[in-house]
Amino acid sequence: MKAIIVTDQAAGTAGMQLTERPEPEAGINDVVVRVQASGFTRDELTWPPTWTDRQGGHRTPSIPGHEVAGVVTALGYGTTGLSVGQRVFGLTDWYRNGTLAEYVAVEARNLAALPGDVEFAVGASLPMPGLTAWQGLFDHGHLTAGQSVLVHGAAGVVGSMAAQLAREHGAYVIGTGRAAHRRMALDFGAQEFIDLENDVLEDVGGVDLVFDVLGGEIAKRSAGLIRAGGTLVTIAGPVQTRPVNVLTVDFVVESDRAQLGEIVRRVRDGRLRTHIGEVTTLADAVAAFNATQRINGKTIVRVRS
Numbered sequence: 001m002k003a004i005i006v007t008d009q010a011a012g013t014a015g016m017q018l019t020e021r022p023e024p025e026a027g028i029n030d031v032v033v034r035v036q037a038s039g040f041t042r043d044e045l046t047w048p049p050t051w052t053d054r055q056g057g058h059r060t061p062s063i064p065g066h067e068v069a070g071v072v073t074a075l076g077y078g079t080t081g082l083s084v085g086q087r088v089f090g091l092t093d094w095y096r097n098g099t100l101a102e103y104v105a106v107e108a109r110n111l112a113a114l115p116g117d118v119e120f121a122v123g124a125s126l127p128m129p130g131l132t133a134w135q136g137l138f139d140h141g142h143l144t145a146g147q148s149v150l151v152h153g154a155a156g157v158v159g160s161m162a163a164q165l166a167r168e169h170g171a172y173v174i175g176t177g178r179a180a181h182r183r184m185a186l187d188f189g190a191q192e193f194i195d196l197e198n199d200v201l202e203d204v205g206g207v208d209l210v211f212d213v214l215g216g217e218i219a220k221r222s223a224g225l226i227r228a229g230g231t232l233v234t235i236a237g238p239v240q241t242r243p244v245n246v247l248t249v250d251f252v253v254e255s256d257r258a259q260l261g262e263i264v265r266r267v268r269d270g271r272l273r274t275h276i277g278e279v280t281t282l283a284d285a286v287a288a289f290n291a292t293q294r295i296n297g298k299t300i301v302r303v304r305s
């Protein structure tokens with residue numbers, strides 16, 4: 001099968017190559033998915049599981065991309081809950097070969113049914129940002145209606161999902177980003193916008209929850225804005241400060257079938273909009289990932305037309 005591989009961590013996206021790889025086989029509780037569309041997050045190439053297995057051994061050449069939408073073509077021994085021919089989408093294991101390929105083997109529990117009226121490209125754009133936003137706001141942030149939430153990077157891929165979900169949940173949403181992101185962040189549901197390049201973050205006053213995607217100084221300064229009993233949730237790694245009376249959570253997203261269902265239901269009924277920046281093909285994907293122009297939104301690879 002055709003697949004994009006990486007072998008050299010230092011090379012970044014420049015080291016990606018489109019090549020031939022053996023088709024994967026379904027292990028116990030796996031399915032094989034014929035990939036229709038794939039999502040790739042640039043930072044994956046800095047994450048240890050792209051390069052090592054769970055024992056710390058090298059596992060290159062590895063196939064990046066962990067979001068998938070496609071059709072089940074085979075079931076592994078003992079697999080239940082999905083069937084051959086079913087449309088599915090989900091988030092795949094960080095330590096296994098990924099979705100920038102014509103086929104991928106995935107544990108069935110990491111996938112959910114993709115309704116027939118949701119395009120594969122949309123399906124592949126939802127798992128990472130949708131689940132990350134959902135888990136950050138609700139599982140870890142315990143957001144309730146009427147609370148205020150500061151969403152960093154609210155015009156970005158994850159932040160735009162978090163802003164929409166928080167708003168729908170009845171929270172007051174303050175988005176942040178660069179000056180040029182104001183309109184987009186407000187369109188994605190933020191009621192106020194802080195331009196981190198020109199405004200003073202501290203002017204926000206107190207908030208109940210910070211949803212951080214930026215880390216560093218911004219995360220540290222944001223911790224000081226949280227009311228007693230509030231929460232700082234970050235997806236950018238450990239925060240350098242842990243204020244008293246504030247819960248600080250840094251987490252890595254996990255796949256969850258029920259949550260995928262909640263997310264796609266909202267997309268179908270118009271409550272949630274995905275943030276796709278461009279759609280490319282497997283043949284053009286390496287060039288797209290290496291383009292010098294920064295694309296706002298997610299790059300989706302249409303593996304089959």
Ligand SMILES: NC(=O)c1ccc[n+]([C@@H]2O[C@H](COP(=O)([O-])OP(=O)(O)OC[C@H]3O[C@@H](n4cnc5c(N)ncnc54)[C@H](OP(=O)(O)O)[C@@H]3O)[C@@H](O)[C@H]2O)c1
Pocket residue numbers: 041043044128129132152153154155156157158159176177178181196197213214234235236237251252253294296297
């Ligand atoms: N832990 C997890 O489970 C998990 C899950 C998903 C993603 N992540 C990580 O989360 C981060 C965000 O992912 P994403 O896909 O949402 O990225 P993204 O689409 O690039 O979103 C980040 C947004 O913040 C903006 N931004 C960055 N630096 C800024 C600054 N100094 N001031 C103002 N705005 C700034 C970006 O603008 P520009 O594009 O102009 O820079 C962009 O709009 C990445 O590091 C990703 O690897 C972690």
